[in-house]
């Protein structure tokens with residue numbers, strides 16, 4: 001690979017890999033840290049957006065998947081398996097295809113955004129849809145992956161968490177210090193856990209601000225949620241696997257984990273698209289929604305928000321209620337008339 005060689009090439013010295021580990025990479029990481037002038041003016045802080053939609057499969061999941069699939073291949077796995085709200089399966093399917101091993105994904109019925117499903121199918125994963133929640137799908141996948149030769153690549157796989165630390169290292173490298181606040185959405189809570197561990201590993205300590213969707217906020221409520229509901233399907237999780245890690249990130253960093261409503265998430269989603277020029281998926285807007293909702297308690301200093309996944313993942317939400325116009329005659333006059341020019 002020319003230029004950037006991916007997360008393991010850049011940060012292998014901090015990762016559980018050796019010279020015997022075959023590196024399965026798609027050039028993930030090195031995503032842009034984009035200034036957000038409109039948001040910065042709104043919250044009176046410098047806000048920077050870590051655009052994880054620029055990863056090869058369109059979400060931050062690739063950072064951990066490169067390590068998890070590389071280790072699975074090193075350990076002789078014939079296949080990887082995961083439960084997923086969508087992006088884990090898209091990433092697992094791509095890295096498994098790259099490695100030439102099998103991939104099985106278990107999805108909750110009816111709740112996976114179209115783009116993510118398209119990715120998993122097209123990369124050749126075997127897909128099983130269950131009439132249940134993500135939490136059900138994860139329990140099933142854990143039980144089945146105890147068989148020989150199948151590596152579980154959900155974020156309870158420590159190699160996933162290890163690789164996902166790299167987002168913090170990139171922010172630290174770009175800023176030369178810690179931001180005051182690092183905000184992000186919280187679903188299964190692997191990402192807040194990993195981001196905090198990443199900062200800690202290099203001696204930095206931003207306040208970690210995590211945001212759950214109000215209809216799927218088990219950590220905020222202090223108990224699992226049996227039937228989580230939110231438009232932000234990537235964080236529609238009622239019993240996070242990395243619950244303890246998220247609580248530790250919050251408490252050790254002097255941060256917070258609170259809830260944002262679907263209305264607040266969609267308002268932030270819209271603001272990012274129309275004012276900052278960044279189309280993200282709904283879940284990815286939860287961190288920005290949280291910063292806006294909690295602006296009165298922002299400490300001084302730089303605010304970094306992880307925008308976890310690309311908006312093209314979920315075209316249905318992007319287009320909902322927008323009204324696609326009917327065709328008119330193919331003449332300048334007809335088009336001018338539509339435009340009122």
Ligand SMILES: *Cc1c(COP(=O)(O)O)cnc(C)c1O
Pocket residue numbers: 059060061087088155185186187188189190191192234235281283284308309310
């Ligand atoms: C996986 C995912 C999340 C949630 O991350 P967790 O590690 O499960 O908390 C948020 N947004 C997007 C786009 C995701 O793919």
